[in-house]
Amino acid sequence: MKLLSKLILLAVLITTTAQAEQTFKPFVLASTEPADFTETLDKTRSNLENAGFSILGEYSPFADHTLLIVTNDEALKVAAMSKRGAYAAPQRISVSKHGEEVEVSYANPLYFEKAYWLKGSLAGVDSKLRETLGYIKEFGSEEGLTAKKLKKYHYMFSMPYFDDPYEYDEYDSYEQAVSEVEKRLNIEGDPLSLVYKLEIPGTQMTLFGVQMKATGKDEDEEDLDEKFQMSIVDFERPAKTAYFPYELLVNNNEVEALHMKFRMALYFPDL
Numbered sequence: 001m002k003l004l005s006k007l008i009l010l011a012v013l014i015t016t017t018a019q020a021e022q023t024f025k026p027f028v029l030a031s032t033e034p035a036d037f038t039e040t041l042d043k044t045r046s047n048l049e050n051a052g053f054s055i056l057g058e059y060s061p062f063a064d065h066t067l068l069i070v071t072n073d074e075a076l077k078v079a080a081m082s083k084r085g086a087y088a089a090p091q092r093i094s095v096s097k098h099g100e101e102v103e104v105s106y107a108n109p110l111y112f113e114k115a116y117w118l119k120g121s122l123a124g125v126d127s128k129l130r131e132t133l134g135y136i137k138e139f140g141s142e143e144g145l146t147a148k149k150l151k152k153y154h155y156m157f158s159m160p161y162f163d164d165p166y167e168y169d170e171y172d173s174y175e176q177a178v179s180e181v182e183k184r185l186n187i188e189g190d191p192l193s194l195v196y197k198l199e200i201p202g203t204q205m206t207l208f209g210v211q212m213k214a215t216g217k218d219e220d221e222e223d224l225d226e227k228f229q230m231s232i233v234d235f236e237r238p239a240k241t242a243y244f245p246y247e248l249l250v251n252n253n254e255v256e257a258l259h260m261k262f263r264m265a266l267y268f269p270d271l
Contacts, residue, residue, distance in 0.1 A: 023144030024111040029238045030133035035102040051132040057196030061226040064097035065241045078120035086205040088116045094241040107242045114150035155265035168255040174204040177250045195245045209245040
């Protein structure tokens, strides 16, 4: 009997340790196969809508790569539960062409659930994306990060955490802040442009997806250009295009954005 008790205890300890050490990676590869790019994009869009996702925005940061930004009721509900949970509400799906093959991948909801300190779980959103798009593997980090590491993630000593964002303008009201950000992202010929606008129901949080594209008018714009950024950090398949778009958050009457030294490091932890 004592031996049986010890074996049971050992099994519990092994299971607990395994669960505690579970790791997560920033991206999920849903499918990769010889296919027509346009047909795959249309099918992906249709499948997402049929599964209850709303399309917030769609754009191509560069040739042969298109992003679909979607959300659903569950993602919005979970986002509303946390102080800065809006960052986790949009789900970013990438359709990328590489020669004769087309990849479909997306940002891993379970990874960002931990990294963005959510009080609720995106497990249902993750399950729905897998069911809708498929699942081959997680990728973007050789070993992955544990939930514990993600919840206190920063790249290295003195680097910013999740709660160390860029702090931009402060306005007299939430409504004024939303209006001003929207106006500035719709200036023709500006390197920053609006991809989507997402209001989180029951809160004073509105998230804006932002495309970053150099106009050629200023050499300093090159660093923010999306194609240039990916040429530095994304040098192997599967493509990590679902890193985009960048976000601006109106939180009450303040405007902020995740610090690039946090955000880029979070998506590319092995760099």
